[in-house]
Amino acid sequence: MTTYDVVVIGAGPVGENLADRVVQGGLSAAVVERELVGGECSYWACMPTKALLRSGAALRTARQVPGAREAVTGELDVAAVLRRRDSFASDWQDDGQVSWLESAGIPLHRGHGRISAERVVEVTGADGTTTTLTARHAVVVATGSGALVPDIEGLRDAAPWTSRETVAAKEVPGRLAVIGGGVVASEMATAFSELGSSVTMLARDGVLHLAEPFAGERVAESLRDKGVSVRIGAEAGSVKRNADGTVSLTLTDGEQIEADELLVAIGRTPNIQDIGLEAVGLKPGAWLTVDGTMRVEGVEGGWLYAAGDVNRRVLLTHQGKYQARAAGDVIVARAKGEAIDDGEWGRHAATADERAVPQVVFTEPEIASVGLTAAAAEAAGLRIRVVDYDLAATAGSQLQAEGYQGHARMVVDEDRKVVVGFTLAGPDVAEMLHAATIAVVGEVPLDRLWHAVPAFPTVSEVWLRLLEAYGR
Numbered sequence: 243m244t245t246y247d248v249v250v251i252g253a254g255p256v257g258e259n260l261a262d263r264v265v266q267g268g269l270s271a272a273v274v275e276r277e278l279v280g281g282e283c284s285y286w287a288c289m290p291t292k293a294l295l296r297s298g299a300a301l302r303t304a305r306q307v308p309g310a311r312e313a314v315t316g317e318l319d320v321a322a323v324l325r326r327r328d329s330f331a332s333d334w335q336d337d338g339q340v341s342w343l344e345s346a347g348i349p350l351h352r353g354h355g356r357i358s359a360e361r362v363v364e365v366t367g368a369d370g371t372t373t374t375l376t377a378r379h380a381v382v383v384a385t386g387s388g389a390l391v392p393d394i395e396g397l398r399d400a401a402p403w404t405s406r407e408t409v410a411a412k413e414v415p416g417r418l419a420v421i422g423g424g425v426v427a428s429e430m431a432t433a434f435s436e437l438g439s440s441v442t443m444l445a446r447d448g449v450l451h452l453a454e455p456f457a458g459e460r461v462a463e464s465l466r467d468k469g470v471s472v473r474i475g476a477e478a479g480s481v482k483r484n485a486d487g488t489v490s491l492t493l494t495d496g497e498q499i500e501a502d503e504l505l506v507a508i509g510r511t512p513n514i515q516d517i518g519l520e521a522v523g524l525k526p527g528a529w530l531t532v533d534g535t536m537r538v539e540g541v542e543g544g545w546l547y548a549a550g551d552v553n554r555r556v557l558l559t560h561q562g563k564y565q566a567r568a569a570g571d572v573i574v575a576r577a578k579g580e581a582i583d584d585g586e587w588g589r590h591a592a593t594a595d596e597r598a599v600p601q602v603v604f605t606e607p608e609i610a611s612v613g614l615t616a617a618a619a620e621a622a623g624l625r626i627r628v629v630d631y632d633l634a635a636t637a638g639s640q641l642q643a644e645g646y647q648g649h650a651r652m653v654v655d656e657d658r659k660v661v662v663g664f665t666l667a668g669p670d671v672a673e674m675l676h677a678a679t680i681a682v683v684g685e686v687p688l689d690r691l692w693h694a695v696p697a698f699p700t701v702s703e704v705w706l707r708l709l710e711a712y713g714r
């Protein structure tokens with residue numbers, strides 16, 4: 243039996259950060275990891291996907307600038323792109339992150355973690371041996387999520403690719419079919435079409451349908467320009483893996499599609515199988531529901547927390563790490579009997595999860611957004627005004643690239659005169675997002691925003707243009 247103040251199950255970005263916060267707060271914490279320290283984000287998600295996408299984006303940028311364009315005469319070097327991806331996935335070795343854990347004073351227990359009783363976690367190693375860990379104060383579930391595979395006839399037997407196999411692909415398939423129209427589907431259709439696949443995308447509900455409509459429309463248009471067959475409204479009815487290894491899809495309208503590989507990207511499911519939820523009276527199979535301080539609801543004694551993807555608040559690394567900071571701090575505060583600051587925007591609450599989630603989708607164009615879309619703001623009952631501006635009309639964008647195309651939308655809460663949502667579509671707009679995040683989180687009054695002068699000649703001048711369009 244080994245005892246720590248806090249035991250964290252799952253050493254993805256969220257579990258690592260949470261344990262670190264607890265140790266920084268003066269308590270002891272250990273992490274349990276059954277696969278690679280660093281989790282999905284480091285090896286099969288954020289980092290390798292962005293590595294797959296970056297070379298194509300850099301090439302496009304160079305081709306849009308006379309002078310640079312002439313210097314770029316070849317095509318993408320696919321092998322070099324895959325090698326760069328491998329290095330960003332640390333060749334699927336976690337030594338670097340294990341060293342970091344050691345330097346941060348966080349013991350690692352390798353194996354599958356399962357809650358066996360109140361504040362007790364059993365770790366089963368690859369060799370079948372079991373270690374029992376006891377937590378004096380809290381157990382945290384930070385086990386993340388896995389790809390959801392829907393009940394489509396023949397799909398499971400056809401062994402489709404999920405994001406994992408796609409992101410780690412050793413070769414680029416000649417024909418790639420994609421089920422889904424969300425973030426993974428859009429990014430991977432962009433990457434693989436640029437790497438040479440002939441891609442068919444079955445976007446049942448549209449492309450990026452939860453974003454501002456102009457975002458999905460622009461991404462769909464650029465995918466079509468790359469030769470992707472974007473099929474909005476199309477749905478797979480059945481799937482078959484053929485003897486020659488190819489895949490046949492039959493759509494619900496009877497149409498046949500042939501592909502060499504099939505990616506299923508229709509969302510996520512929580513990693514909560516066999517983690518002992520029933521031992522503490524929770525229903526197995528469901529996402530974990532937490533209160534404002536990430537404490538799992540319905541558990542007597544308040545010792546169980548859940549942070550990151552597994553609580554379904556926001557399935558993004560940066561928001562999960564933000565939850566980890568709040569939860570780590572609140573666990574320490576409760577252990578020390580200190581005051582809890584869990585009101586709106588308090589130290590122990592992850593308020594931004596509800597009001598100001600930034601996200602960048604690394605497609606062409608990049609889609610960078612924070613806060614509410616116009617539709618979501620209206621659905622929330624806000625009285626809003628939407629202000630749009632063409633990014634290509636700024637001097638900065640004209641300098642940046644020939645034929646620059648982009649768009650910005652600001653959603654203003656008319657009752658409070660603050661920005662509640664902001665979306666940008668355009669090349670390299672990712673790096674412009676944080677200004678919008680600060681405006682939304684800070685609830686900066688529009689009158690004051692007039693004093694935040696964007697430098698000339700940058701694309702950020704769109705802020706001034708949006709304010710001018712809104713009127714003073």
Ligand SMILES: Cc1cc2nc3c(=O)[nH]c(=O)nc-3n(C[C@H](O)[C@H](O)[C@H](O)COP(=O)(O)OP(=O)(O)OC[C@H]3O[C@@H](n4cnc5c(N)ncnc54)[C@H](O)[C@@H]3O)c2cc1C
Nearest residue numbers: 252254256276281282287288355385386550551557558559
């Ligand atoms: C293709 C793709 C691209 C993405 N790109 C981005 C992006 O660009 N930016 C962004 O912000 N987000 C991105 N995301 C989302 C991001 O990957 C997740 O939000 C993030 O990884 C969640 O972190 P986590 O620590 O909660 O879970 P995970 O990263 O899933 O880590 C959980 C860890 O827990 C371990 N584990 C699970 N069960 C047990 C158990 N019982 N015992 C022991 N260990 C266990 C797992 O092995 C894993 O290491 C992407 C997701 C996908 C699928």
Ligand SMILES: NC(=O)c1ccc[n+]([C@@H]2O[C@H](COP(=O)([O-])OP(=O)(O)OC[C@H]3O[C@@H](n4cnc5c(N)ncnc54)[C@H](O)[C@@H]3O)[C@@H](O)[C@H]2O)c1
Nearest residue numbers: 392422423424425426427446447507508509557602603604
């Ligand atoms: N750049 C980033 O920030 C980034 C990149 C990739 C993934 N992620 C995160 O990872 C998570 C998972 O991404 P995802 O793309 O799998 O999910 P998603 O929720 O973004 O998109 C799922 C898509 O599948 C469609 N869909 C759902 N059920 C379907 C069905 N039965 N048949 C056909 N289509 C169906 C939905 O309409 C939606 O378009 C997301 O929450 C996302 O935030 C983030």
